[in-house]
Amino acid sequence: MLVLFVCFANTCRSPMAEAVLNHLQSKKQLNWAVDSAGTSDMNAGRSPNPNTFAVLREHGLGSSHVSRQVRVEDFSNFDYILSMDESNLSYLKRIAPEGCRAKVELLGEYRMDELDKIVVDPYVRNRNKALKPIDGATTRSLYAARTLSIKRFKS
Template sequence: MVVSVLIVCLGNICRSPMGEAVLKEVASKRGLDITVDSAGTAGYHVGEDPDERTIATCRKFKVPINHSSRQVNKADFTRFSYILAADESNLRNLDSIKPRDATADVKLWGSYLDNKPIADPYYDSIGGFEACYHQCVNLSNAFLDKIAAKE
């Protein structure tokens, strides 16, 4: 079975597309075959590219990123094995729309490492985006370690 993961933040232009790109890259470097996507709990930016600072940060660290923003939908709860929220607010939003037939394991991404949320860098400088990147790398490795231990 291929593991499938949906990374979720609010608008799907900063944290979650970066998390998607980083998790794909870390898994690839580890030789793991997983499917990764990202979405937002809000539909503010549907169809938009990631924030230019998200793209610049991924380029700086040589992580490919190619994403068009979308909003979480009910089908995601059965299509993905794991839905990982960037912070507690997004986790609450996911829990509030989670259908009864959901099969995905819906958790705070930070629960795989230190229970810390990923701070939203949108109103921050490029330094906030780079901090987000490093946190995504650490969370990706912690998540993949736990998943590998289950298999």
């Protein structure tokens, strides 16, 4: 299973979700490939935001991610491309080649409770609220892993 998480700049939300799902899939020995990217190229080639690494460390997670922009070939290389919010989802659907392999969805669709469907961009909120995406990313990544595992084994 190949999963790509996408947010705008690939510096906070999608690298967090990537780190969480990498951790979960390695614990369960699922042997999935997980990556993340941004719809913007503004941070391509750079490390994610230092706060992202700090939050991951606080939760016992690590990451060696380098930010990158979504590429057209991602739509044929990944099984699932999961967006953090609706504006990035809309962009992804606009650039997705017709008949692409990847299923392009909102990460928030993989939830089993009343969490918001959107993983809020930390740059829009203050630091205390900005750090909450790890909780949302953890929960949603867990639900995504569970749901995608079930789908994978049924096919």
